[in-house]
Amino acid sequence: MHIPDIIIAIDGYSSTGKSSFARLIADEFDFLYLDSGALYRGVTLYAMENGMISPDKEIDVPALETAMETLDLHFAGSGSHSVTYMGERCVEKDIRTLAVSGLVSPIAAVPQVRAYVDRRLRELGSRKRVVLDGRDIGTTVFPDAELKIFMVADLDVRAMRRASEMQSKGENVSFDEVMKNLEERDYIDSHRKASPLAKAEDAIVLDNSRMTLQDQMEWIRKIISERFNPSTSAKSC
Ligand code: DC
Numbered sequence: 001m002h003i004p005d006i007i008i009a010i011d012g013y014s015s016t017g018k019s020s021f022a023r024l025i026a027d028e029f030d031f032l033y034l035d036s037g038a039l040y041r042g043v044t045l046y047a048m049e050n051g052m053i054s055p056d057k058e059i060d061v062p063a064l065e066t067a068m069e070t071l072d073l074h075f076a077g078s079g080s081h082s083v084t085y086m087g088e089r090c091v092e093k094d095i096r097t098l099a100v101s102g103l104v105s106p107i108a109a110v111p112q113v114r115a116y117v118d119r120r121l122r123e124l125g126s127r128k129r130v131v132l133d134g135r136d137i138g139t140t141v142f143p144d145a146e147l148k149i150f151m152v153a154d155l156d157v158r159a160m161r162r163a164s165e166m167q168s169k170g171e172n173v174s175f176d177e178v179m180k181n182l183e184e185r186d187y188i189d190s191h192r193k194a195s196p197l198a199k200a201e202d203a204i205v206l207d208n209s210r211m212t213l214q215d216q217m218e219w220i221r222k223i224i225s226e227r228f229n230p231s232t233s234a235k236s237c
Helices: 018-029 036-049 061-068 098-108 111-125 137-143 155-168 174-190 213-230
Strands: 007-012 034-037 075-076 082-087 130-135 147-152 203-209
Touching: 007 018, 007 061, 018 034, 018 147, 018 174, 018 213, 034 036, 034 111, 034 147, 036 075, 036 082, 036 098, 036 130, 061 111, 061 203, 075 111, 075 213, 098 174, 111 137, 130 137, 130 213, 155 174, 174 213, 203 213
Parallel strands: 007 130, 007 147, 034 130, 147 203
Antiparallel strands: 075 082
């Protein structure tokens, strides 16, 4: 299916499957996938490893702000196969641990961190033909994105998916821990002052609690063909 040079913005709650969906979209339409959460996770990992977060989660914002002037977080690889790098180091695995997940929401609430990530995303997304996922892509980072999707799913479904994903990667986590982490992140993400998680007015809601990835792909193909390729969606009579 032909699809013009557009930006696809996918926002929504943690563990609604945004990145799996965005990666499949990137593959199908030959778009570049940008994982904004990975950049917040990268900043969090950097802050943790450099003693910028105290045990009671106090963040040394001035030190972090200085470090971000030269912090080189980027993606390498193409299409959906992009992985996250900090300078020369591949941090794709290190940024997905429960330790990072437990600290990423307070880091993502720091306005200077949001400014850093927004700048990186706009640089990387300026070429169009990108699909991005996050919490504020359609509201703040790319408010003019041509297609905006807001993903939701029941909390227990999200916790179950996330726990099995982490367990399959060898992380020793319980369903209850994951559920608690998700609840905390939902609260912080949607109540923070700077760019809280919110549905853009023109976003289409996708509740995938009872949908497979294939169901979701069928759903988006239909939307894309109706919006951007009406000739292929016209029914013959
Ligand atoms: O999508 P994720 O779970 O990898 O995101 C990690 C955290 O980053 C999440 O708790 C909220 C934050 N985030 C954000 O505030 N804004 C974004 N655009 C993307 C992620």
